[in-house]
Amino acid sequence: MATPTVRLISECFIKPKFTSEETKEPCYLTPWDLAMLSVNYIQKGLLFSKPPDVDDPQNFMATLLDRLKDSLALTLDHFYPLAGRLATKKEDSPPSYVVFVDCNNSPGAKFIHAAADMTISDILSPIYVPQVIQSFFDHDRVINHDGHTLSLLSIQVTELVDGIFIGCSINHSMVDGTSFWHFFNAWSEVFTAQEKNSPITLSRPPILKRWFPDGYGPIINLPFTHHDEFISRFEAPVLRERIFHFSSESIAKLKAKANAQCNSNKISSFQALSALVWRSITRARCFPHEQVTSCRLAIGNRTRLDPPLPENYFGNSIQTVRGIATAGELLEHDLGWAAWLLHQAVVGHTDKAVRGWLESWFQSHFIYQLGLFFDPNSVMMGSSPRFNKYGIEFGLGKGLAVRSGYAHKFDGTVSCYPGREGGGSIDLEVCLPPNSMSALESNQEFMEAVSLSP
Template identity: 70%
Template sequence: MNYPTVRQISECFIKPQYASQDSKLPYYLTPWDLAMLSAQYIQKGLLFAKPPEAKHDEDFMADLLEGLKESLSLALVHFYPLAGRLATVKSENPASYWVFVDCDNSPGAKLIYAALDMTINDILSPVDVPLVVQSFFDHHKAVNHDGHTLSLLSIQVTELLDGVFIGCSMNHAIGDGTSYWNFFNMWSEIFQKKRGDSVNAISRPPVLERWFPPGHGPIINLPFTHHDQFICRFESPKLRERMFHFTSESMAKLKAKANAECNTTKISSFQALSAFVWRAITRVRGLPPDQTTSCRLATNCRPRLNPPLSQEYFGNSIGLTKGIATAGELLEHDLGWAAWQVHEAVVSFTHKTVESWLDSWLESPEIYQLEKTFDPFSVMMGSSPRFNKYGNEFGMGKALALRSGYAHKFSGKVTSYPGPEGGGSIDLEVCLPPDTMSALESDKDFMEAASTTTYLSSQLDTILLNE
């Protein structure tokens, strides 16, 4: 399908409103951060309906952009690493490559204003997420190491005919999903507070003090002399990307079913959902019974460390845990069995797990490569429905939907969002090859639990009636 082209109207760079003394010092990267140098930027965004008064206000977009710039400048006082650039000190004998963030010598974060002659309905009503959504984000296909020359944070504000999409691309070597949404939440909070009064008063200031394993840091030298030795640019295969909605009732049923089949109460709603998706995708892939498959979950290390890290710790603090089975085992057993494999993987991810990974990494530093990290027989559950994603309003009320960019898309990638209506509902963004997606859409068990987003449909009907 041919879509209109997103037109870039303007761009500028935003610096913190004032520079703290700490922001003039190198911002060190930890093993978790450095491991991300070949991964892609985090790209998530929110779609808003223009408020009714925007129809009669010629200055609506100009005022919105001015407010976004002002509040971003204040937010960057707290999150100053996002206004920096990566820098490297290297030597050849011995091989040494030290990457850090230079927060002082940088033009700042980028803010783009763009426009697209499409409506909210054009974006949300198709069965598949339209490819044009990828154009709502800057730094398309960039890897985190590109942050030497690209901004570490880029905000793109795309004006639709009846809506506004705010897309944020953040360098994944600077922070993970927890850090990303804390920034987004605090930026919105500053905007909502009418900005000027809030520079010294945000509810969840980031903890910027770096955490390193005992006896290591703050300088960690990688055993390389050139970035070509560890950078690999991942290209997504041909995929269909579709949103599936799980109501709070559907989630409760999956949780109850999984626990009943295991005679336990320990399996969480999300563990049950992850297992349900794992079994469904494995089923429609038609894998040989002896093919090993896994359900992988990005896991927050902060509460698992001893002592724990603050949830406001800014940076990366994530690991990967997984339930493993052969395709035959997974499909011969019931949902409860699969959910228990996921549950056990989560429960066994402890301080010792994190410590072991860090010790191994420090002994032999490894930069994640997407094509090596993920395999075509597994499912990867990314992001989290626990993040406060719909709490970001920017003066336009609650967002209608969440969408993501090109980054980190491969067969079996499943990104989880809270459902727009709350109450424990969840939206899943599922990426699969076209034939596999068609098979999933024909899978009765899966489609009976998943639904089209009836909540969104009602919101769209209201928007269209107001036009």
């Protein structure tokens, strides 16, 4: 069967509905933001059903698109840096290289209407996520530095036979996962208020002022003369991508098992689940006994700083922590042993650790390189089941599924989403080469914990 193609129908740019004095000022980037310049945009989206009782499908789609565009313009009033572009200011004497967001010199955020001759079943029924879904997102394979010439935010609405997919791509130098979903939820909130003719007020207005450690910023001078010195591009290997569902009951059993095995009550549900994934993927890879492997967890800094950053802080405030062991150690010990390693890594991520990372960054000004950051001997647990992903509706009802684009998919990357039924259930989007994926699917310990999707 031929792979379905996605057809571009139209595209335009959306600017904030209103302008203010703040939008005329540059938005300077923090170390957390600048470190992301050579990685991909964040690409996440939601699949919705088309309403079954639509009399005029063509008019319904046109009306929906107009409402999405109008509500996006109003939402950008609050998130106006997303309508800007990156800019670099270079000086020879004295030497200066500053990357920032120019909120004036930009046509705005990009908005695309596309279509594909596919059904919801074509997306959700296959065991492996169809590769065509990567075409539901703009900025394919783009890195954040490309935001000098490309939009920092791009929305693609892909019309299916019986569904609608809304894909959102945001420059990762502008947002982490917390801020990505903050924006997505705010846009849905504005859409709903318009639909009900209610006042347009956000329940969680973003705090756009970037945070810098004492004595630094807001202007950070990078030790470069040209972007080729810190930019690289990486092509992922051939991967299979599969969604594994874990019910709240299954996760509760994993947590209880891990805590019992190490005589503790401190291991969280997510630490127990991550330990299971780490052990299972390591076994599937058939590493030699002495091979060093690690499990990295994306971790937020907002609540770990002292004083903490506000919940609505808009930007990047993440790092990674990891548990490290040889393959032999990991597989000879039990689930609780691995979960305790991850627990210790999380507990150790304190205000002191966060500020230590920042101090080291100012000494080296390193920019993450995708080919080096994701090593084939590790597992990377990204995104979060705590993000509100199914509260986003746009008048279409609750989403059917979360899916992602090409970005940040490597051997051993795992993205974590809340299960659609809620209650603490979790979906894991696992990316592995075909042989490793087949071995994982044959792993009894792992597959016994996997639940059927409701």
